[in-house]
Amino acid sequence: MSTSEHDHGLAGERRDLSSIASAALKAGTLVEALPWLERYQDALVVVKYGGNAMTDPALKRAFAEDIAFLRYAGLRPVVVHGGGPQIASMLERMGLKSEFRGGLRVTTPETMEVVRMVLTGQVSRELVGLINQHGPMAFGLSGEDARLFGARRRPAYVDGEAVDIGLVGDVEMVDPQIVRDLTHSGRIPVISSVAPDLDNEGQVLNVNADTAASALAVALGAHKLVVLTDVEGVYANWPDPESLLSTLPVEDAEAMLATVETGMVPKLEACIRAVRGGVPHTHVVNGTRPHSILLEIFTDEGIGTMITSGGRW
Numbered sequence: 001m002s003t004s005e006h007d008h009g010l011a012g013e014r015r016d017l018s019s020i021a022s023a024a025l026k027a028g029t030l031v032e033a034l035p036w037l038e039r040y041q042d043a044l045v046v047v048k049y050g051g052n053a054m055t056d057p058a059l060k061r062a063f064a065e066d067i068a069f070l071r072y073a074g075l076r077p078v079v080v081h082g083g084g085p086q087i088a089s090m091l092e093r094m095g096l097k098s099e100f101r102g103g104l105r106v107t108t109p110e111t112m113e114v115v116r117m118v119l120t121g122q123v124s125r126e127l128v129g130l131i132n133q134h135g136p137m138a139f140g141l142s143g144e145d146a147r148l149f150g151a152r153r154r155p156a157y158v159d160g161e162a163v164d165i166g167l168v169g170d171v172e173m174v175d176p177q178i179v180r181d182l183t184h185s186g187r188i189p190v191i192s193s194v195a196p197d198l199d200n201e202g203q204v205l206n207v208n209a210d211t212a213a214s215a216l217a218v219a220l221g222a223h224k225l226v227v228l229t230d231v232e233g234v235y236a237n238w239p240d241p242e243s244l245l246s247t248l249p250v251e252d253a254e255a256m257l258a259t260v261e262t263g264m265v266p267k268l269e270a271c272i273r274a275v276r277g278g279v280p281h282t283h284v285v286n287g288t289r290p291h292s293i294l295l296e297i298f299t300d301e302g303i304g305t306m307i308t309s310g311g312r313w
């Protein structure tokens, strides 16, 4: 008997039974997300995307998918992006040096022009384009637009001493109305961390993107701040892999600040400032892991480290 006789001569593709088992597993993952989807309807989630997690094109596409997913799932995502390595490479191409003091870039007027050009003209444009491949949602703006941010110059602290690092600021004023307007109309704001100087009309300041994201999350009364970085989260005893923390009470995060090294300091400070400012949950997550945002928000265990004043959510 030929195969076609055995199959009654019917056309169509045959289903592999093992694919049904794997489909059931996928359904399990979707159902696990259900309580989080219910809980986070309309929730404002600020995601800080650092330049180190942007170096690979596939990773950038996965980031854009996650952000579009959040929006289609009924949340209101807001992106604040950095671009430290991208600024460094442009400075190098222009024959200018990159210098950091206390984790912050020493910013001359010439450096400031490059920072503004790279963040608002390059990194923001690229992220907006990637997200908009999923629908006309992303809208790029900087802290200058509609006076979203106002900043004041700040020194860096090196060995307890204040050091002048030029045109670097801390966000001291946030007018989140433009961000609210955009999210209410279904848009995804993509924000560069450049801010007008409150003390010098016409001058702009370079703001660390972790700091900017935290100030915005507080002003918006966001449900969550997710800070993407290039390690799995906060380690109690860096770099001991066994010491990765899944949760960290804000008091302990404050105590850790004295011992932690430069790179993690602005992230911890950002999370502490957000929690103290009323953002219930903040997360430090590995942005070099594809879809880390979805894993953090929609799975029971989450990934990375949650810095919080209370329980799991």
Ligand SMILES: Nc1ncnc2c1ncn2[C@@H]1O[C@H](COP(=O)(O)OP(=O)(O)O)[C@@H](O)[C@H]1O
Pocket: 050, 051, 052, 053, 082, 084, 228, 229, 230, 231, 233, 234, 235, 236, 237, 238, 260, 261, 262, 263, 264
């Ligand atoms: N306790 C800690 N836990 C995790 N990372 C730490 C810790 N202490 C220092 N680090 C360093 O902080 C780095 C993250 O900061 P950074 O490189 O500035 O990130 P990003 O470029 O994402 O802003 C990690 O790659 C790690 O080298």
Ligand SMILES: CC(=O)N[C@@H](CCC(=O)OP(=O)(O)O)C(=O)O
Pocket: 049, 050, 051, 052, 081, 082, 083, 084, 085, 087, 103, 104, 105, 115, 168, 169, 193, 206, 207, 208, 209, 210
């Ligand atoms: C004052 C200061 O240091 N500003 C940062 C702004 C960009 C940033 O924060 O980028 P990442 O998130 O990729 O580190 C800088 O010039 O590099």
